[in-house]
Amino acid sequence: MNEGRREIVQLVFALVGIVFLVKLFFVQVLDNKYAELADGNAILREVEYPFRGLIYDRNNKLIVYNTPEYDLNVVMKDVKNFDSLRFCAVFKLTQEELRAKFKEVKGRKKQYSPFKPMLFLNQLSHVDFARVQDHLDEFPGFYIQARTTRAYQSPSLANALGYVSEISKDNLARDQSGIYKQGDYVGQSGIEAFYEEQLRGKRGVRFKLRNVKGIEKGTFKNGEYDTLSIPGANLYTGIDVDLQQYGEFLMQGKAGSIVAIEPSSGEILSLVSGPSYDPSLLTGRNYSSNFKLISNDTLKPLFNRPLMAQYRPGSxxxxxxxxxxxxxxxxxxxxxxxxxxxxxxxxxxxxxxxxxxxxxxxxxxxxxxxxxxxxxxxxxxxxxxxxxxxxxxxxxxxxxxxxx
Incomplete structure (x- = not known):
């Protein structure tokens, strides 16, 4: 009886050994994944941000679209031989601003990891990108992430459309869905906020190979583990943008509102709030300063008068x-x-x-x-x-x- 048990135990160990040897052979001979890493390459997980849905008026005229911008990300463990003076010269930062950025990155608590990409500078314009892209190989650990921001065909409909900006720390802490990450853009008011779920799309991910200098060497495993981003849904509103622009022309220099409604359907054709502001001011790297400027305006252009003000019905x-x-x-x-x-x-x-x-x-x-x-x-x-x-x-x- 004991002899039979001994043979069973020996057989189990032999099978485990055979499986281990087969796996070792596969890893060392057939699978080139580790060979790629042995050549000094690193796998970088890069988020692919979706295109936010476009917004049209009732006559299929484009109102809101996307324009390219670029974020500078950093993987802290890959930062080596860092020349801070050179970095400040290229990216037009002061030494104090640079130190503050590193401190801010490391202070993100739950979000921070020295092994994964962290947002360092956001919303670089295409002009900024053209200026710095040839110098990125001087700074190992830093790389550019392409994404988009909102752009507007005209300064009309600012209050009705709302605006998009980076999610705040408070809203991120309240997010129970787990969808949003630090640096994500969300609709903050108006249509952009109300239809956030439909407009935002779904992010994808790409795994890339980069050498020790941060130079991209292609995709990992020919993109086998990549997932494509899914763009947000386009939105067709009941707004007549020509009528809207005419209403805003009539409201120039005045404080008040105009609402035009199609009686047969109840559709809103025009939603004018005066005074208004240029929604493009709330995009790009100057968002914070522009928002403060608009917020401090005594005429309160951010106040959506058609929806938030209280007027007597009168005539x-x-x-x-x-x-x-x-x-x-x-x-x-x-x-x-x-x-x-x-x-x-x-x-x-x-x-x-x-x-x-x-x-x-x-x-x-x-x-x-x-x-x-x-x-x-x-x-x-x-x-x-x-x-x-x-x-x-x-x-x-x-x-x-x-x-x-």
């Missing part, structure tokens, strides 16, 4: 009143009512107006009398009951407009 309500009265057939477009100011005051110089004139001049006595006609139609003999029935009908119509 706008007279349009709903007129449509209700026409529906109830208590007036016609040609009905004339004298602007008698004995009960309720009015403004401007006008007297006997039809409906069109009453709306154009916002005549208070006209619509006061229209309301009285709707509440006292004579459908029942009791005047109090008649008023109650008329008020109920009036209320039903007004609620159908979305008031209340």
């Amino acid at each position: 706008i309500f007279k349009i709903a009143q007129a449509m209700t009265a026409l529906q109830e057939k208590v007036i016609t477009p040609d009905t004339r009512i004298r602007c008698d100011r004995s009960i309720i005051n009015c403004h401007g110089a006008h007297s006997n107006e039809d409906l069109r004139g009453a709306i154009a001049n916002s005549c208070n006595p006209y619509f006061h009398n229209v309301l009285r006609r709707m509440l006292n139609k004579g459908v029942v003999n009791d005047p109090f009951e008649d008023t109650r029935v008329g008020l109920a009908e009036w209320n039903k119509h007004i609620l159908s407009f979305g008031f209340g």
Whole structure:
């Protein structure tokens, strides 16, 4: 019995030894992965950022698109023989700024690792990139990461569109999805924030070989382990950008808002907030200084007046009143009512107006009398009951407009 157990144990060890030898043969002879690393190459995991979705108006006119920019990343363990003076000269930094950047990178706590790429300088323009790309081999451990930022066809729709910027530390800490990393861009307000999930896309990853000088030597294993990024979905809005630009032209030098709505569908055709700002100011490396400048503007251009301000309905309500009265057939477009100011005051110089004139001049006595006609139609003999029935009908119509 003991002899049989001994043979089983010996057989198990023999099988394990054979498997080990086969694996060793595969690694050393058939698999060139380790041969590549033995030549002094390093595998670098590089994130491939997706293209954020484009934004169009109702007539397929492009409103928001993407433009290339570049980040400078660093793998701290690969930084060797670092010439700080030369680095500052190439990247136009002071020694104090350089020390602050290294301190900031190492202070990222959970995000920091000397073995993985860390964001060092972000949002280098194509001009910056052209200036520094020939000098990167002088600084082992540093490399360029291509990505995109938002660009705008015109300065219209700034408040409605919102803007995109780097995710803040607070928002990153609150993110439960695990989707976002330090340095990622997110929509901060407006359409960009509301449709963030649809617009952002999905990042990919590429594994590249780089030699000790940081020079790229090709893909690792011919891209076998790479995943492609997935671009964000394009967004088609109900906005008419030509109408929007006209509204913004009318609002120049004024504080207020204009909202144009398609009555048949409820689509927003125009959403003007005045004063506004150029959304391109909130992209690029000058975002922080520009945001502070715009935020401190006493006219509050970041305040989205159509959606955030509170205005009394005023004369706008007279349009709903007129449509209700026409529906109830208590007036016609040609009905004339004298602007008698004995009960309720009015403004401007006008007297006997039809409906069109009453709306154009916002005549208070006209619509006061229209309301009285709707509440006292004579459908029942009791005047109090008649008023109650008329008020109920009036209320039903007004609620159908979305008031209340």
